[in-house]
Amino acid sequence: xxxxxxxxxxxxxxxxxxxxxxxxxxxxxxxxxxxxxxxxxxxxxxxxxxxxxxxxxxxxxxxxxxxxxxxxxxxxxxxxxxxxxxxxxxxxxxxxxxxxxxxxxxxxxxxxxxxxxxxxxxxxxxxxxxxxxxxxxxxxxxxxxxxxxxxxxxxxxxxxxxxxxxxxxxxxxxxxxxxx
Amino acid sequence: xxxxxxxxxxxxxxxxxxxxxxxxxxxxxxxxxxxxxxxxxxxxxxxxxxxxxxxxxxxxxxxxxxxxxxxxxxxxxxxxxxxxxxxxxxxxxxxxxxxxxxxxxxxxxxxxxxxxxxxxxxxxxxxxxxxxxxxxxxxxxxxxxxxxxxxxxxxxxxxxxxxxxxxxxxxxxxxxxxxxxxxxxxxxxxxxxxxxxxxxxxxxxxxxxxxxxxxxxxxxxxxxxxxxxxxxxxxxxxxxxxxxxxxxxxxxxxxxxxxxxxxxxxxxxxxxxxxxxxxxxxxxxxxxxxxxxxxxxxxxxxxxxxxxxxxxxxxxxxxxxxxxxxxxxxxxxxxxxxxxxxxxxxxxxxxxxxxxxxxxxxxxxxxxxxxxxxxxxxxxxxx
Numbered sequence: 310x311x312x313x314x315x316x317x318x319x320x321x322x323x324x325x326x327x328x329x330x331x332x333x334x335x336x337x338x339x340x341x342x343x344x345x346x347x348x349x350x351x352x353x354x355x356x357x358x359x360x361x362x363x364x365x366x367x368x369x370x371x372x373x374x375x376x377x378x379x380x381x382x383x384x385x386x387x388x389x390x391x392x393x394x395x396x397x398x399x400x401x402x403x404x405x406x407x408x409x410x411x412x413x414x415x416x417x418x419x420x421x422x423x424x425x426x427x428x429x430x431x432x433x434x435x436x437x438x439x440x441x442x443x444x445x446x447x448x449x450x451x452x453x454x455x456x457x458x459x460x461x462x463x464x465x466x467x468x469x470x471x472x473x474x475x476x477x478x479x480x481x482x483x484x485x486x487x488x489x
Numbered sequence: 490x491x492x493x494x495x496x497x498x499x500x501x502x503x504x505x506x507x508x509x510x511x512x513x514x515x516x517x518x519x520x521x522x523x524x525x526x527x528x529x530x531x532x533x534x535x536x537x538x539x540x541x542x543x544x545x546x547x548x549x550x551x552x553x554x555x556x557x558x559x560x561x562x563x564x565x566x567x568x569x570x571x572x573x574x575x576x577x578x579x580x581x582x583x584x585x586x587x588x589x590x591x592x593x594x595x596x597x598x599x600x601x602x603x604x605x606x607x608x609x610x611x612x613x614x615x616x617x618x619x620x621x622x623x624x625x626x627x628x629x630x631x632x633x634x635x636x637x638x639x640x641x642x643x644x645x646x647x648x649x650x651x652x653x654x655x656x657x658x659x660x661x662x663x664x665x666x667x668x669x670x671x672x673x674x675x676x677x678x679x680x681x682x683x684x685x686x687x688x689x690x691x692x693x694x695x696x697x698x699x700x701x702x703x704x705x706x707x708x709x710x711x712x713x714x715x716x717x718x719x720x721x722x723x724x725x726x727x728x729x730x731x732x733x734x735x736x737x738x739x740x741x742x743x744x745x746x747x748x749x750x751x752x753x754x755x756x757x758x759x760x761x762x763x764x765x766x767x768x769x770x771x772x773x774x775x776x777x778x779x780x781x782x783x784x785x786x787x788x789x790x791x792x793x794x795x796x797x798x799x800x801x802x803x804x805x806x807x808x809x810x811x812x813x814x815x816x817x818x819x820x821x822x823x824x825x826x827x828x829x830x831x832x833x834x835x836x837x838x839x840x841x842x843x844x845x846x847x848x849x850x851x852x853x854x855x856x857x858x859x860x861x862x863x864x865x866x867x868x869x870x871x872x
Contacts (some may be wrong), residue, residue: 377861384860407855409867438861440868458864463871484870 312374312383314390331394333366341396341417348425360428367391367429368436377438388433397426405481409458410447416454423454430456447477457481498643502636 321330329336348356370391375383381402389400398416402409416426427444434442443464448455455477459467463484470480633639857863 378859379861381857381860381863402860404857404863407863407866407870409863434864438864440861440864442864442868458867459871460868466871487871 312387314374314386316390316394319394332370341422345418345421345425348422353424356424357428360425361432361435363395364429364432364434365436366432367395368433368438371433372437375437379437384437388437391433392429397429403455405478406485408481408484410481411444411456411458412453413456414453419451420449420454423449426454427456430458434458445471447471447480457484459484495640495643498639499636502633502639505632 319331320336322328323330329338348359351359367388371379371384371387374387379387381404385400385402392398392400392413396417397413399414401412401414403412404410411430413426413430416422418425423446427446430444431442434440434444441461442458443461444456444458445464445467446454447457447467457467457480466487467480467484470483471477475483633642855866857866
C-alpha cells in the first residue's frame with residue numbers, strides 16, 4: 310500500500326464563524342513565540358505532556374493512513390506531512406546501524422522548542438506503533454535537530470553521554486557497543 | 490695757486506722774520522711767594538697732570554695789595570705776545586686776522602715751579618674763513634722757518650688728494666657694491682705708478698702747482714680687469730667643426746704578457762700576480778704543509794668507502810663529483826640545488842598475509858523492511 314500524503318482541505322478557515330478547523334477538529338492559530346513562552350513557564354513535565362498529546366493526535370492520523378506495517382518512506386511522508394501541517398518543521402529519518410535517528414529541520418524556537426518537538430515525536434510514534442519510546446537529542450545546529458529513538462530506560466544514559474560532551478557519532482557507537 | 494697769494498705769504502714771512510729779530514724779554518718765572526707756598530702746601534708731592542678743569546686761575550686771587558705782585562717781572566707792551574706774531578699758515582685769507590680774545594687764551598700753571606706758560610689757541614680764529622680746517626686729529630703744521638719751507642708746505646698741501654679730508658669718525662659708510670669693488674681691487678695686482686706728464690717749460694713751482702694731474706685710477710683698473718696682451722696671445726683659435734665628420738677613437742692595444750710581466754716587476758717590493766696562463770698550476774718546488782699526506786690518504790679512503798655499490802643515488806653523485814675533482818677533469822656536474830629535495834622515506838614492506846585483521850560486520854545483515862523493524866532494533870540498543 311503506497312499512499313501519498315494529501316493535505317488538501319486539511320485546514321479550513323471559516324471566516325464567518327471565525328473558526329479554524331483541521332482533520333482533528335477546531336484549532337487555534339497561535340504564534341510560536343507565545344507558545345514557547347507558555348512552555349517555558351509551564352515546566353518540563355507540562356511541556357512533555359502537552360507535546361505527547363499533540364503527537365498522539367498526529368500518530369493517530371498516520372496510523373489511519375499507513376497502518377503499523379508502514380515502510381520508512383511512508384512513515385516519513387505521512388508523519389512528516391502532518392508535522393509540517395502543524396508547523397513543527399520538516400521530518401527525515403536516518404538509520405545508523407540499528408539506531409533510528411530522526412532529523413527535524415526548521416522547528417519553531419530552535420533549541421528552545423526541542424523539548425516540545427521531542428515530546429510530539431514520542432507521542433506520535435507511541436500512538437502509531439504502540440511502542441513506548443524516548444526521544445533524546447543528540448545534536449543541534451542552527452537549522453536541524455537530530456534525535457535518536459531509544460528505549461525509555463536507556464534515554465538517561467545517552468543523554469548523559471551527550472551532556473558530557475561526547476560527539477553524537479560517538480554516542481551512537483557507544484549505544485551499539487553497550488548493546489553488544 | 491695764484492701769485493698774489495704767494496706774495497702775501499712772502500710778506501707774512503718777512504714780518505715773522507722782523508718780529509723774530511726784535512729783542513724779546515723772556516718772561517721771568519713767577520717767584521714763589523706765600524700764596525704759591527700756600528697753594529703748594531695742600532697739593533700732593535707729585536701731583537698728576539692738571540687738566541683744564543682743575544687749573545686754578547692765578548688771577549682769580551689777584552690782590553693789588555699783595556707785595557709779591559710788585560716783584561713780578563713786568564712785561565712791556567712789546568713783550569706781550571701779539572696774536573699777529575703767531576701766524577698759522579693755514580689761516581691765510583683775504584680777511585684780516587682777528588686777535589684772539591681772552592676766552593681763547595688758556596693758562597696752564599706748572600705744578601711745582603709755578604711757571605706760567607701762555608698758550609694761544611687760534612683754532613677758532615678761522616671759522617669765518619673759506620679754507621677748510623684740518624680735523625682735530627690731524628697734526629698741526631709747524632710754522633715755516635724759511636721761505637722755501639713755506640713754499641714747499643703750500644705745494645704739498647695743494648697736492649693732497651682729496652683736498653677735503655673727511656673726519657675719520659664721520660666717514661660715509663661703504664655700501665655693498667663699493668665693498669665688493671674694494672675687495673676686487675685689493676685682489677688685483679698693484680697698478681703701475683701714475684705717469685704724470687708735465688708740460689715743457691714747467692720749471693717754475695707755480696707751473697708745477699698749476700699742473701692738472703689726473704690721478705683717477707679708474708682707467709688703469711679697468712685696463713687691469715681686461716686680459717693682457719700676453720694672455721690673449723696664448724689663445725688658440727680652433728677651426729669650426731665640419732658637419733658630417735665622425736670622431737674616431739683608437740682603442741689602445743692590450744699589452745702583451747711579457748710587457749705586462751715587465752711592468753708588474755718594475756718594483757722589487759711588489760709581488761707578481763699569477764697570470765691566466767698559470768691558472769690551476771703550482772710550482773713543483775713548493776713544499777706541502779705538514780700533515781697533508783695523511784689528510785690526503787684519509788680523504789682517498791673515504792672516497793673509496795663511498796664508491797661501494799650499496800650507496801644510494803645521492804652518494805654516488807657526490808662520489809662522481811669528487812672523482813672529477815681528483816682527476817682534474819673539467820666535467821660539469823649538475824649543482825646540488827638542481828637536484829629536487831627528496832626526504833629519506835622509509836616504507837614498510839607489504840604485508841604478506843591478508844588474514845591479519847578480521848573485520849566484523851555486525852550490522853551488515855540488518856536491513857529494516859518496515860519502520861517498526863527499525864524501531865524495534867533501535868529500542869533494543871543500550872540494554
